[in-house]
Amino acid sequence: MENTNCGVCQKPKANLECGICHDPICKKCAQFLEESTFSYLKTIPPQLKHTVFCGPCYDKNVAPELEQYEADMRKATTITIFMTDDTKTTSRFSRKEKAIEIKDCPDREEVMMRLAFLAVKAGFNALIDVEIKSEKVLPGGKYQYSKWSGKGIPTQITSSRFL
Template sequence: MENTNCCVCQKPKATLQCGACKEPVCKKCAQFLEEGSFSFLKEVPEFLSHGAYCGPCYDAKIVPELGAYNETMEAAKNIAVFMKDQSKETRNFSRKEAALKVVDCEDREEALLRLAFMAVKADFNALIDVELSYEKIRSGGSYKTHKWSAKGIPTTYHGRR
């Protein structure tokens, strides 16, 4: 006979399962993780891809990961970005790293933010030679949309030179 008591409050007939410890948990005790909470990560770890968690697992495993992700996102929003046509300002910057590239983004800002997020994850604080481009996509008669892509070289920026 399988135990269906909630692992938090011990009430019978728990309908959900914790994504981390696989214990049954009731809807009242479950902590839910919004879909797309870690959408900027290249690969979302398996334990972060579930929707419901028990309170102890959420506090011990999910909250620290979510905090680190949000810190990285804030750093990505504050990264120094130099476009391709600003090469005069960046001529002395190191270009040793391989260029980062993102494709198929909904808008220009998302493409730039995803590129900045990748640079921050690689421990850089600037992007140089950034190129943004889009492709028009027609679906049906007159409905058009764009798919944006971005490319840039990550580097470390030390303020004014």
């Protein structure tokens, strides 16, 4: 991809390629995303797996998805969570949904956030019977670390008493 013209500004020296339309683009015109931007999604759509985009493709395909993702992340921080110890409080809540399960996270907070995010994506405003566990891992080296996992049942709470 040497000495080609940028698909946006038409200047030479376009040394990058748009991940969606594959047009050559220069660094000035390129829109960049970190690889971990959509990491909380269960499956990342193919067009969002790239890190370099031209302006038109970014505006049409990436920006709306990024805006929705960030809105869901904000909602996930406000979700109501009841741990397994709270079963007396949640005894009348619906438990007909399948439990969401998260494995292999580096810390407890990430497990909670991932559970909450997936509940929001499924259209729920609460998690009940949430159970978080850690497992110590001692690899061949000296230092041990913990792997965290968790599960919870998503549900919809309508009573303002619990929100």
